[in-house]
Amino acid sequence: MKFLIWAVIVFLIVAWIMRNKNAANRAGTGQSGAAAPGRNTQSEAILQCAHCGVHVPASEAVRHAPGAVFCSEAHRRLTYPDA
Numbered sequence: 511m512k513f514l515i516w517a518v519i520v521f522l523i524v525a526w527i528m529r530n531k532n533a534a535n536r537a538g539t540g541q542s543g544a545a546a547p548g549r550n551t552q553s554e555a556i557l558q559c560a561h562c563g564v565h566v567p568a569s570e571a572v573r574h575a576p577g578a579v580f581c582s583e584a585h586r587r588l589t590y591p592d593a
C-alpha cells in the first residue's frame with residue numbers, strides 16, 4: 511500500500527513537470543511564430559548583377575548612374591571602365 515501511494519505521488523510530479531514543459535514549448539513556438547513576420551519585414555530586395563548575373567542583397571549591391579546594379583565595384587568598372 512505504501513508503494514502505491516509513492517507511485518501515485520511520483521506519477522503526479524512527473525505529469526506536472528511534463529505539462530509545464532509542454533506549456534513552455536508552446537510559448538516558445540508562439541514567440542518564434544510572432545518573430546517570423548518581423549523577420550520578413552526586415553528582408554531586403556535581391557538584385558541581379560548586370561555583369562555576371564549573380565544575385566546580391568540590395569544593401570551590398572554596387573549601383574551605377576544608369577540604374578545598372580553590380581555585385582562588386584570590380585564588375586562595375588569592367589562594364590563602365592571610364593565611369
Ligand SMILES: [Zn+2]
Pocket residue numbers: 559560561562563564580581582585
Ligand atoms: Zn557581378
